[in-house]
Amino acid sequence: MKYIIETEKLTKKYGDFTAVNSLTMKIPKNSIFGMLGPNGAGKTTTIKMLTCLAYPSSGTATVSRFDIQKNPNEVRETLGMVPQHVSLYKDLTVLENAELCADFYGVKEEDKLDRINELMDLVDITYAKDKRIGQLSGGQKQKASLVASLVHRPEILFLDEPTIGLDPTTKRILWELMEDLNSSGHTIILCSHDMHEVDRLCDNVAIINTGNLVAYDSPRGLKDILLNEEKQNYSNIKETLSNIQNNNEKLEFNYRRLSFLIENISDELINNLKSIDFVFDVNISKQGRVELQVDKFEDKAINNITSSIIKDGGIISSFSSEEPSLEDVFIKVTSEAEDDARA
Amino acid sequence: MSERKKIFWLVKKEWLSLKRHPARLFSILVFPIIMILLFGYGMGGELTDLPVVIVSQSEGDLTDVTIDAIESNKIYKVVEITGDINHGKNLVDSGKVKGAIILPSDYDEQINEEKTVDFYLDSSDQMASQTLVPATQAIFQNISIGESSKISSFLTNGNMDNSQGFNIDSFKSMINLDIDKIYGDIKYIDFLVPAVLGMTIMMSCMMGMGASIAGERETGELARLFMTPTTVATVIGGKIAGKLSVEFIRALILLFAAIILFGASAKGGILPTIIVLMIGALCFVGFGIMVSSRASNQEDYSQMVMPFTFPMMFISGVFYPIETMPWIFQKIAYIFPLTYLNDAMRGIMLKGQTLGDVWLDLLILLGFTLLFFVIGVKKFDRDI
Numbered sequence: 001m002k003y004i005i006e007t008e009k010l011t012k013k014y015g016d017f018t019a020v021n022s023l024t025m026k027i028p029k030n031s032i033f034g035m036l037g038p039n040g041a042g043k044t045t046t047i048k049m050l051t052c053l054a055y056p057s058s059g060t061a062t063v064s065r066f067d068i069q070k071n072p073n074e075v076r077e078t079l080g081m082v083p084q085h086v087s088l089y090k091d092l093t094v095l096e097n098a099e100l101c102a103d104f105y106g107v108k109e110e111d112k113l114d115r116i117n118e119l120m121d122l123v124d125i126t127y128a129k130d131k132r133i134g135q136l137s138g139g140q141k142q143k144a145s146l147v148a149s150l151v152h153r154p155e156i157l158f159l160d161e162p163t164i165g166l167d168p169t170t171k172r173i174l175w176e177l178m179e180d181l182n183s184s185g186h187t188i189i190l191c192s193h194d195m196h197e198v199d200r201l202c203d204n205v206a207i208i209n210t211g212n213l214v215a216y217d218s219p220r221g222l223k224d225i226l227l228n229e230e231k232q233n234y235s236n237i238k239e240t241l242s243n244i245q246n247n248n249e250k251l252e253f254n255y256r257r258l259s260f261l262i263e264n265i266s267d268e269l270i271n272n273l274k275s276i277d278f279v280f281d282v283n284i285s286k287q288g289r290v291e292l293q294v295d296k297f298e299d300k301a302i303n304n305i306t307s308s309i310i311k312d313g314g315i316i317s318s319f320s321s322e323e324p325s326l327e328d329v330f331i332k333v334t335s336e337a338e339d340d341a342r343a
Numbered sequence: 344m345s346e347r348k349k350i351f352w353l354v355k356k357e358w359l360s361l362k363r364h365p366a367r368l369f370s371i372l373v374f375p376i377i378m379i380l381l382f383g384y385g386m387g388g389e390l391t392d393l394p395v396v397i398v399s400q401s402e403g404d405l406t407d408v409t410i411d412a413i414e415s416n417k418i419y420k421v422v423e424i425t426g427d428i429n430h431g432k433n434l435v436d437s438g439k440v441k442g443a444i445i446l447p448s449d450y451d452e453q454i455n456e457e458k459t460v461d462f463y464l465d466s467s468d469q470m471a472s473q474t475l476v477p478a479t480q481a482i483f484q485n486i487s488i489g490e491s492s493k494i495s496s497f498l499t500n501g502n503m504d505n506s507q508g509f510n511i512d513s514f515k516s517m518i519n520l521d522i523d524k525i526y527g528d529i530k531y532i533d534f535l536v537p538a539v540l541g542m543t544i545m546m547s548c549m550m551g552m553g554a555s556i557a558g559e560r561e562t563g564e565l566a567r568l569f570m571t572p573t574t575v576a577t578v579i580g581g582k583i584a585g586k587l588s589v590e591f592i593r594a595l596i597l598l599f600a601a602i603i604l605f606g607a608s609a610k611g612g613i614l615p616t617i618i619v620l621m622i623g624a625l626c627f628v629g630f631g632i633m634v635s636s637r638a639s640n641q642e643d644y645s646q647m648v649m650p651f652t653f654p655m656m657f658i659s660g661v662f663y664p665i666e667t668m669p670w671i672f673q674k675i676a677y678i679f680p681l682t683y684l685n686d687a688m689r690g691i692m693l694k695g696q697t698l699g700d701v702w703l704d705l706l707i708l709l710g711f712t713l714l715f716f717v718i719g720v721k722k723f724d725r726d727i
Contacts, residue, residue, distance in 0.1 A: 051570055073572035081570055087563030091360035100356070103348045104571035132363065148567075 004029040004156060004187045005050060010059035012045050019045040021211035022059065027204070032178065032188045034202035034219075036195075036326075038334055042211040043191050047158055050189075051079055064155055077105065080149035084161035086141040090134035094125060094144040097133060098151050105152035112151075119147040123177060139170035146177070150186075157181060160191045175201060195327040205326070209334045222329045255280050256296040259289050261317040262309060269312035276304060346577050353581025354588055357555075361589070371547075371593060376600040378543050392420040393471050394440040398431035399424055403451030409486060413444065418478045435463050441471045444479065536607040537688035538661040540597050544590060544620055545627045545655065545681055549648050551589070552631025555582050557644035560635075575723050579632055586628050587621065594620040610695030618698060619691055619705070623684040626708045629715030630680070636723040655681045680711045 005027040012020040020042040027033045037043045048054035050063055052072040060067065066074040088097040098116045107115065120126040123143040128136060133144060142162055149157060159178070163171045178201055182188050192198050198205055199219045207215040207222075215222055262269070265284070273282050278295035285291055294301045302321065309316060361368045397413060399406055414421050422440055425431055431443035445461040462479055466472045559565040568578050594617055601607040609616040631648070638644035658672050659665075659681035665673055676682045687704035690696040698705065 053566055053569060076570055076572045079570065081567070083563055083566070085563055087567045089356055089360070089564055091363050092356060096359070100352045101567070101571070103345070103352055104568060104573055106345050106572065 002029060003027060005061070005063050005189075007046075007050075007061040008059055010046070010049060010061050011057050012042075012049060012054060013057040018211050020049070020208075023208070023211075023213055025206055025213055025216060027187065027189065030182065030185060030187055031203040032182050032190060032201050034198040034205040035189065035191045035208060036193075036198060036205060036330055037208035041208045041334075043208050044160065045211075046208065047081075047160060047189070047191060050075075051081055051158060052076055077152065078155045079158065080152070080154035080156070081158045082142065082145045082149050082160065082162050084164060086133065086145050088133045088141070088145060088148055091132060093130050093132050094120070094136070094147065095129040097144060098147045101148040102151045107152055115151055115153070116147065119150050122180075123147060124173075139166050139174070142166065142170075142174060150181075154186070156187045156189065158189045158191075161193065162190070163192070163194060163197060171197075195325060195330060199326045207330060207333050214336070215329065215333045219326050223326060225329070255293040256301075257322040258292045258294055258302065258305065259285075259320045260292070260305075260309065261289050261319075263315040263317060264313050265290070266312060266314075269309060269314050272308050272312055273305065276308065279305070346574075346580075349573060349577050350581040350584050353578070354585040357585030357589060371589065372596055374543075376596065376604075378539060378597075380604065391417045393418055393442075393475055394420050394422045395475070396431045396434045396440045396443045397421055397424045398426065398428050398443050398445040399450075400426055400428070400448040401446050401450035401452075405451045405486070406446055409446060409450075409482075412482050412486065416478065416482065418474060432463050435465050438465065441465050442475055442479075532605050533607065533693060534664075534689070535662065536601045536605060537692040538659075538685040540594070540601065540620060541623055541681060541684040541688050542656055542659075542661050543597060544594060544624050545684070546652065547593060548586065548590060548624050548627035549631045549634075549652055550645075551586055552582070552628055552635055553638070553641055553644035553648065555586065556632065556635035557638040558641040560638075561640035575720060579720060579723065582632070583625070583628050587624055590624040590628075591617070591621060594624070607692065609692045611691035611697060615691050615698050616688070619684070619687045619701070622705055622708050622712075623680070623688075626680050626684070626712040626715065629712045629719060632719035633715045633722070636719045655679045658682075660685050680708055683707045683711075 003026040007023050007025055010020060010023040011018065023042075023046060035043045035046070045054060049056050050061060050068065052068055052075050056069065060069070062068070063075045064078040066078070068075050089100070092100065095116065098119070099112065102112045102116065117126070120129055123146050125140060125143040125147060128140055128144075131140075133141060136144060162178075163174050166174070175197065178188055178190070188201075190198065190202060202219060205215070205217065205219055205222060206213055215225075217225065270282055270284075270290075273279055273290070273292065278298040278301055279292055280295070281293040283291045292305065294305070306316065306319075361371065395413070397410055399410065410421075410424060413419050423431075423434070428443075428445060431445065434440045435443050442465060443461075443463040445463060447458060447460065450458055450460070460483060462476075464472060464475065556565065565578070569575075598609065598613065598616060598620075602609070630651070634647050635644050638647055654675070658668065658676045659679045660676060661681070665676045665682065668676070683704040687701040687708070690701040690704070691698075694700075
């Protein structure tokens with residue numbers, strides 16, 4: 001089985017409102033799959049349908065080859081879910097919640113405690129096993145939620161905004177945990193607004209907007225598509241302007257930021273940087289960093305600028321460059337979809 | 344086996360939650376007693392020691408007997424006996440006393456003639472008026488009966504000589520009115536207690552189901568349960584079992600509080616009383632499930648359930664007999680399950696009836712229960 005989840009024209013309507021519109025996609029087994037989309041885009045409704053919490057209005061979907069409508073209980077047995085808001089009983093302890101979930105999933109009595117202990121060790125929450133959920137911090141709650149969701153050893157784990165509101169350290173711990181779980185054979189479906197998180201963790205990403213699937217690829221693939229598309233547009237605009245004005249206008253909407261920390265800065269060094277034809281602007285920030293706006297699509301920009309600095313006696317202590325991000329892709333595809341919807 | 348475990352967990356969770364919230368547990372245990380106290384003392388108590396003034400413009404044995412009868416009645420607290428009518432009326436007008444009983448100057452004269460006693464009453468205090476008027480009427484009716492007997496006795500003996508005088512002791516004894524009460528001396532508090540028990544169970548079941556289902560739907564716990572391979576019936580069954588186990592304890596506390604605090608008696612037995620209360624609890628839990636099946640959050644649930652709870656409290660004969668209500672309310676009362684619960688509770692507790700005697704009330708309650716459950720489970724939206 002190559003794909004663990006397959007949907008075919010999956011649709012959910014609430015009255016006249018279409019929350020998910022004819023969604024067709026395949027999620028590879030043993031992957032970390034990201035679902036992106038603005039608020040109200042339809043990703044939560046999609047997850048609800050796939051976890052048998054909402055009935056589709058039309059279309060079909062299979063999870064681990066089980067039809068979500070014909071075999072909901074079999075589907076449920078293959079799933080675990082860590083929701084955005086921890087939905088464990090706040091008056092029960094970590095251990096009690098895990099035991100309750102184990103019994104609801106029909107885990108054998110003799111395996112129950114071993115599995116719970118193993119999971120609590122894995123996510124490092126054993127020290128708080130007798131604490132009530134209401135007494136835990138955000139990160140501890142998510143860990144407890146993971147234990148309860150994994151106690152029946154599901155093939156697929158849905159995570160809805162699992163790191164929202166968590167501190168950077170706890171975030172990283174959870175990311176590593178997701179990678180570990182994925183390595184041990186779990187397919188992970190991650191819903192998140194954190195582009196960095198999705199970029200770092202996911203093998204494939206689907207972007208859903210206004211109920212439609214608007215993009216589907218690996219994070220790198222999505223960024224390349226955007227980059228190539230922008231490159232093409234930029235070339236066309238540049239050519240047009242060149243024909244009309246016969247000069248190279250600074251097209252600021254297509255610049256890229258470079259930042260250097262340089263020792264031995266001289267006026268000559270700055271003036272020479274300004275004179276490079278693909279450099280639009282040069283500024284020195286309060287922190288003493290030289291900030292440059294350069295043509296986004298000039299392949300030799302970094303090479304030429306670095307050579308110029310060194311030639312004028314500057315010593316580069318540090319350097320950073322703004323790269324096209326998944327966020328750019330997200331903004332682009334979701335705004336296009338909104339424009340289409342308005343049209 | 345596995346379904347039993349799930350139901351067990353939901354019951355266990357209910358009790359662990361209570362155990363870990365001592366304030367909530369305290370409120371569950373003490374609230375019923377407070378309810379009983381409030382309704383018992385606030386609404387079911389007898390009025391006594393109502394301040395009155397006696398204006399006596401006459402002198403003689405009959406006057407003495409009358410004053411003695413009024414003073415010995417615990418309803419009255421005679422603050423003053425005066426001969427001045429205006430003073431007596433002023434005391435009423437100024438609110439110092441609730442009424443002035445004015446004995447006319449000819450009260451002791453002409454034993455066989457009709458006399459008019461004036462009762463100058465502060466009718467702005469409805470509750471006091473409602474107690475004072477019948478009590479005063481009863482006193483003078485008894486005195487009147489005594490007088491008639493006396494005259495008759497004199498006539499029988501052929502002796503109309505008044506110098507023989509009344510036998511005051513025998514006169515006094517005639518003041519007591521003998522009423523044949525088939526269920527004993529039932530006071531308002533006795534009438535109130537069984538229905539307050541039923542009403543408290545109703546309120547607690549209906550509000551509790553809101554928190555249990557609509558509340559958990561809102562906070563996501565219900566979604567987690569429904570993501571497991573579990574049927575709606577198991578989840579609802581577990582919720583009911585949890586709720587009923589708490590209500591059972593509450594019913595016991597309520598019943599014993601009523602017995603200890605107000606001397607209420609369960610003439611038909613404690614067990615039948617508890618069984619009736621549990622059938623009522625099941626019915627109202629069913630009602631809660633029916634409503635919460637469509638409520639997306641606790642606030643919605645409260646708004647949806649409110650139009651039923653309050654009319655039910657006031658129309659189902661908790662505080663006043665249904666027969667005393669306007670005809671439209673009487674008709675509405677019979678579509679409310681609380682009416683049948685009250686009827687069965689009063690039958691068991693006051694009349695000493697058996698479960699068999701109140702079978703019709705119980706059958707109707709179980710019918711309502713079945714209806715609520717069928718609608719509740721059918722309409723229950725797993726689509727969370």
